[in-house]
């Protein structure tokens with residue numbers, strides 16, 4: 001095989017944006033993935049395809065979704081999500097830890113990068129079901145997360161691979177990249193492990209887009225802490241931290257929140273690793289119900305903010321409860337607001353017409369504790385404040401140990417439905433340091449010649465909290481930048 005200008009490790013969203021951008025800039029590109037072809041696309045293939053993009057109202061949405069009709073525009077309130085708000089969210093949600101250069105580049109480049117994907121044939125649609133409510137006849141988008149790829153994550157990955165095929169990009173599947181080769185401090189290729197043994201592939205530059213370490217139970221226990229080896233993996237089984245490790249071995253600086261990760265409420269009986277045929281095992285409509293632990297008590301403010309801003313910390317909260325289990329409970333007045341995640345076949349759930357009957361069906365929960373807690377919770381709901389799911393309505397329940405800050409409804413209308421959940425890990429936040437052009441940096445701050453990184457394995461953006469949809473957007477922004485810069489570097493040397 002001839003030596004490629006740019007070799008890319010991984011075939012998820014960050015990798016494919018890098019590959020397409022590098023090819024567009026005249027480089028020959030080889031993509032190497034550990035996964036077999038039918039499991040290509042990493043975590044990206046498991047996503048809902050939601051992208052967090054900065055936009056100013058309907059006119060920008062129309063650029064992203066060119067076939068949006070006048071009628072739809074007239075009956076929708078898309079709101080806006082400015083670059084400043086996006087940047088502010090990243091700063092605030094990270095408690096001022098986020099790398100300001102990366103955050104600034106992500107927010108400024110989000111819309112141009114999305115339009116670049118559109119120009120290549122990726123189709124976006126508004127997120128009708130999960131991110132809007134109809135209020136007074138107007139479809140109102142509430143969370144700054146307004147567009148998704150038609151066909152979700154699989155649709156995104158399939159389209160990106162079609163674009164790559166047309167651009168003449170080559171692929172090697174079933175090759176686990178285990179190391180980098182170098183000469184005089186410059187990266188010269190990779191070492192792969194295949195069923196035939198170890199092989200070496202030379203390249204003029206290398207882009208690592210091999211994801212984080214969520215699938216590695218040993219690293220999870222080591223870096224995230226006690227019991228994280230028990231978490232279920234929502235997505236790809238190949239993200240073992242290999243890309244991060246080989247960059248660190250080359251002298252890259254670690255960056256970001258190594259003990260932090262994105263984790264959600266996830267079906268208690270879901271398989272150990274994600275399966276594309278079983279998407280939607282997360283349970284994210286918790287703002288409209290309550291979540292209780294084995295004592296029958298709430299432990300998380302389900303209404304602290306819109307769920308886009310809180311869901312990524314719920315998995316961790318559940319993991320720290322007895323037996324790492326919890327139940328989400330809804331009565332019939334709010335159940336019409338929950339998403340399709342609560343209507344799939346493979347779910348662990350129970351239903352009853354009275355709270356007493358429900359209490360005895362909640363496996364592992366103290367029934368008396370639950371009933372007395374719900375009584376106290378119902379008494380604490382501020383029923384005088386109007387309920388409105390599309391805004392932070394301030395309808396509280398003032399109760400210990402944790403108040404509910406918005407959308408508090410009494411559990412009073414049967415049937416009552418309860419969903420058994422545990423912690424599902426989505427991806428990890430720790431990674432390697434890069435500059436905003438995706439060059440991998442050493443501890444000294446110097447770049448490692450010929451080495452780039454993008455996507456989940458790039459550390460420094462998320463700390464403790466994560467704004468939904470930023471993962472795909474940052475993978476696209478920094479993937480495309482990595483592709484352009486790696487191509488330029490390879491063609492100059």
Ligand SMILES: Cc1cc2nc3c(=O)[nH]c(=O)nc-3n(C[C@H](O)[C@H](O)[C@H](O)COP(=O)(O)OP(=O)(O)OC[C@H]3O[C@@H](n4cnc5c(N)ncnc54)[C@H](O)[C@@H]3O)c2cc1C
Pocket residue numbers: 009010011012013014015032033034035040041042043044045046047048049050051052175176177178209210211212234235236238239240241242243274426427454455456457468469470471472473475
């Ligand atoms: C169920 C689920 C839903 C999600 N929904 C959304 C969403 O709607 N919006 C959003 O923004 N984010 C979402 N995310 C997060 C999102 O998936 C990630 O932020 C993003 O996809 C990461 O892209 P990536 O290219 O960095 O990594 P990945 O897409 O995970 O790609 C990593 C690639 O590296 C390969 N690889 C790993 N190790 C090696 C090795 N040693 N050698 C060769 N190849 C290797 C893998 O096989 C894979 O191809 C979701 C995640 C999950 C799990």
